[in-house]
Amino acid sequence: MAEVIKVEKLTVEFPAGGAGQQTKVAVKNLNLTVSSGEVFGFLGPNGAGKTTTMNVLLGFVNPTSGSASIFGVDVRQPIARQRIGYLPELTYYYKFLTAEELLRFYAKVFRIPKDQVESRIDEVLKLVELEHARKRLIKTYSKGMQQRAGLAQALINDPDLLILDEPTSGLDPIGRMKVREIIQRLKNEGKTVFFSSHELGEVETVCDRVAILNQGELKVTGRVDDLVRENQMNLEKIFLEMIGYKSPVTV
Amino acid sequence: MMNNAFALAGIVIKELYRRKDFYVLFILTALLTLLLGSINFFNEQNIARYVKEFCLLLIWIASLVIAVTTTARQIPAEREQRTIFPLLAKPVSRGDLIFGKFLGCWIASGIVLVVFYVFFAVITGAREHHIHVAAYFQAFWMHWMMLGVVVGMVLLGSIVFAAPSSNSTISFVVILGILLVGRHLNKVADSLAEPTSSILYTVYYVIPHLEFYDLRDLIVHNAGSAPWWAVGVATIYAMVYAALFQFVAWMTFRRKALN
Amino acid sequence: MDDVPTKSSELKMASPRLILLLLLASAFSLSTVLAQWHQNWAGNRSDNGSALAVVMGDSRRIFANHFFTKADVYFHSGYYPSIFDAPKQQERSHMEEDLTQTHDDEDEDDHHAHDESCDHGEEHGEAEFLDKPRNIIDAFGRNFYITSHSHLAEGEQREMLPWLKIAAELDPQKVQTYTVASYWLRSRLNKPKEAEQFLREGLRVNPDSYEILFELGRIQRENYTNPDNARNLWELALLKWRKQESAGLKPNEFNYQQIIGFLGALEEQQGNVVKAIEYFEALKEVSPAKADIELRIEKLKVASEPQ
Numbered sequence A: 001m002a003e004v005i006k007v008e009k010l011t012v013e014f015p016a017g018g019a020g021q022q023t024k025v026a027v028k029n030l031n032l033t034v035s036s037g038e039v040f041g042f043l044g045p046n047g048a049g050k051t052t053t054m055n056v057l058l059g060f061v062n063p064t065s066g067s068a069s070i071f072g073v074d075v076r077q078p079i080a081r082q083r084i085g086y087l088p089e090l091t092y093y094y095k096f097l098t099a100e101e102l103l104r105f106y107a108k109v110f111r112i113p114k115d116q117v118e119s120r121i122d123e124v125l126k127l128v129e130l131e132h133a134r135k136r137l138i139k140t141y142s143k144g145m146q147q148r149a150g151l152a153q154a155l156i157n158d159p160d161l162l163i164l165d166e167p168t169s170g171l172d173p174i175g176r177m178k179v180r181e182i183i184q185r186l187k188n189e190g191k192t193v194f195f196s197s198h199e200l201g202e203v204e205t206v207c208d209r210v211a212i213l214n215q216g217e218l219k220v221t222g223r224v225d226d227l228v229r230e231n232q233m234n235l236e237k238i239f240l241e242m243i244g245y246k247s248p249v250t251v
Numbered sequence B: 001m002m003n004n005a006f007a008l009a010g011i012v013i014k015e016l017y018r019r020k021d022f023y024v025l026f027i028l029t030a031l032l033t034l035l036l037g038s039i040n041f042f043n044e045q046n047i048a049r050y051v052k053e054f055c056l057l058l059i060w061i062a063s064l065v066i067a068v069t070t071t072a073r074q075i076p077a078e079r080e081q082r083t084i085f086p087l088l089a090k091p092v093s094r095g096d097l098i099f100g101k102f103l104g105c106w107i108a109s110g111i112v113l114v115v116f117y118v119f120f121a122v123i124t125g126a127r128e129h130h131i132h133v134a135a136y137f138q139a140f141w142m143h144w145m146m147l148g149v150v151v152g153m154v155l156l157g158s159i160v161f162a163a164p165s166s167n168s169t170i171s172f173v174v175i176l177g178i179l180l181v182g183r184h185l186n187k188v189a190d191s192l193a194e195p196t197s198s199i200l201y202t203v204y205y206v207i208p209h210l211e212f213y214d215l216r217d218l219i220v221h222n223a224g225s226a227p228w229w230a231v232g233v234a235t236i237y238a239m240v241y242a243a244l245f246q247f248v249a250w251m252t253f254r255r256k257a258l259n
Numbered sequence C: 001m002d003d004v005p006t007k008s009s010e011l012k013m014a015s016p017r018l019i020l021l022l023l024l025a026s027a028f029s030l031s032t033v034l035a036q037w038h039q040n041w042a043g044n045r046s047d048n049g050s051a052l053a054v055v056m057g058d059s060r061r062i063f064a065n066h067f068f069t070k071a072d073v074y075f076h077s078g079y080y081p082s083i084f085d086a087p088k089q090q091e092r093s094h095m096e097e098d099l100t101q102t103h104d105d106e107d108e109d110d111h112h113a114h115d116e117s118c119d120h121g122e123e124h125g126e127a128e129f130l131d132k133p134r135n136i137i138d139a140f141g142r143n144f145y146i147t148s149h150s151h152l153a154e155g156e157q158r159e160m161l162p163w164l165k166i167a168a169e170l171d172p173q174k175v176q177t178y179t180v181a182s183y184w185l186r187s188r189l190n191k192p193k194e195a196e197q198f199l200r201e202g203l204r205v206n207p208d209s210y211e212i213l214f215e216l217g218r219i220q221r222e223n224y225t226n227p228d229n230a231r232n233l234w235e236l237a238l239l240k241w242r243k244q245e246s247a248g249l250k251p252n253e254f255n256y257q258q259i260i261g262f263l264g265a266l267e268e269q270q271g272n273v274v275k276a277i278e279y280f281e282a283l284k285e286v287s288p289a290k291a292d293i294e295l296r297i298e299k300l301k302v303a304s305e306p307q
């Protein structure tokens, strides 16, 4: 299977926040591959370095050392992004636009042929259930609606690879289920999905493979089924073990 | 490149007409001009030049306010509101972003100028019973070219300085400084002692001479129009500076980490 | 979610501040309207107490001078030296020079003033404030502003009036503002009534101004051909002048010559030879053109002798 994402010996350091502090190592010597057609869960506690890794993949942050490529193209080339859909964490979209206008703008950037734009917009808005609000300014949206709009823009170009940073955050239970369905559907269409999440139950149901990151270091990576079978416990237990969490009750 | 830049420019223009700033400034300009124009001076009809001068002054101030503030907030707003992330995750390069923002702000200020100058032409036409089409067009065109340099400069500032308000303030000081004393810097330099004199001369040759683009005196005093070749040369001069500022902005922004 | 409005308000902060700047700039120009309204409201009360004066203080005077100069700039159709151009700043603005010329010969006055104002520029060297371009930027820049000397065409002098009016509003003590405006109104724009009204406004604030009284007299004499009123006004002007002189205030010599010169001419024309001679004798004392005046006195004496 072709490698869609390839991360090799990636290290990202941030300059020290305050005086006298050491540089902050956000990602340490990370190796990761995601193959075509996979749904890959990227796990780790807060501050583990998930978003930072994704930022490298999209060219927002330059690696201190190591390299990363998408579809075999170095991530610094904008070309690598034609086939990607990206949903950032905590993002607000142009508030003075309506969802429709926002999607039309992104469609233009992707050079989607004019005669396909409107049907594509209808499609994704229907998928994320925002049709009723398509002509409203984004600034009037609730948090969950904004998240849906974000998902819609990530899907507008019918991408082969989706990079989703906590796609279910801020969504209600139905919204979460919907996202799971979407991921499942994309998988059935043969797309690759790389996403981070804190919802381990959800990860367990949709992911083929996971990686668990702690303090910038890769703790474990493998197929979900294999991990569960080998360790004889569910993903949540594995996760807690990997990050070295000791329950005060069991101690 | 062009496709992305025009797509981005469209967003900037949409933003401008969905915000109140422009309408406020236009209505203010129109009201003040009409108010001043309605004053009776010694029962003398058809006094036109002071109204023209005042209206043009307001147009200049308003256009600079719009161009500078609109441009200054573009990239900081993209970063603060994090819209830059989904944007740059698409096949949009940082060069596209800078050029697109430039184009958007420049075209938007051009649209604003058209509205203002049409108002000006109507006002003067009513008073002087004559509109100097060629001169007015030149004034508009040169004004717009100057705003191209201004937009480029402020765009660069918005990448260099963190806060849009400090960028606006610094840009304003620089722009007004050039407009007011740019023409005379060499004379000032002549009157100074050596090290300062040479420095000032260098500044004189390096700054974009925005005062070229100020044709207000010509149209206030009905002094005809400027030679067209000079307008052409000034257009090229402005484009060179606008391109230069964008290039430096791109150089600075190209490798900048975003978060 | 909560931080969204904060962020955007921070971004918008710059524009209200700049709108404020715009408002301030326009406020100065609008002060003309306000000052007028204020004057009506304040009536003739002493100007010292006016709110505007307190608020603006001495800056009013600076602005008044600025606008007075602006009128002169308009008179020169925008061709005017900046502070960087004129190391040899002239004492008087050019539009005043026309005013202070004594035009004895009224018939000649009309075309004469216009022609002369065209060439007196060269005499005063004012056309040369722009010397040869110093470099390519200087040379190229000259395509975009006014680089030749000209004066307002006949009838277009009205364009100066707003600035004079504003200057007077800002600094009602500046007497030239009234006399210059009056000169153009009565002699070029055929508006003696407005000229007189403006001078009266000036006189209310400056009751001791012999310049204003003299101008008022000229309107009576030249526009209304009312020699009696003119005489009264000029005599009053002379009185004011002498009063200032005896108070040691050093009033303008040239104005004194004008007043007695015009009084002399008036009495001469009215046939009051004795009085005329009296004035001319006084003029002879101070005038540089002693011989001419002597001649005129002789003529008067000869003409009156046969009676």
Ligand SMILES: Nc1ncnc2c1ncn2[C@@H]1O[C@H](COP(=O)(O)OP(=O)(O)OP(=O)(O)O)[C@@H](O)[C@H]1O
Pocket: A014, A015, A017, A024, A025, A026, A044, A045, A046, A047, A048, A049, A050, A051, A052, A053, A089, B259
């Ligand atoms: N610009 C920055 N400057 C300094 N340190 C940073 C910067 N961005 C991130 N970090 C640090 O890098 C580490 C990894 O952060 P990152 O955002 O990648 O975590 P994450 O795994 O996405 O966490 P979360 O689950 O909270 O989203 C954190 O310790 C964070 O403080």
Ligand SMILES: [Mg+2]
Pocket: A050, A051, A052, A089, A165
């Ligand atoms: Mg994160």
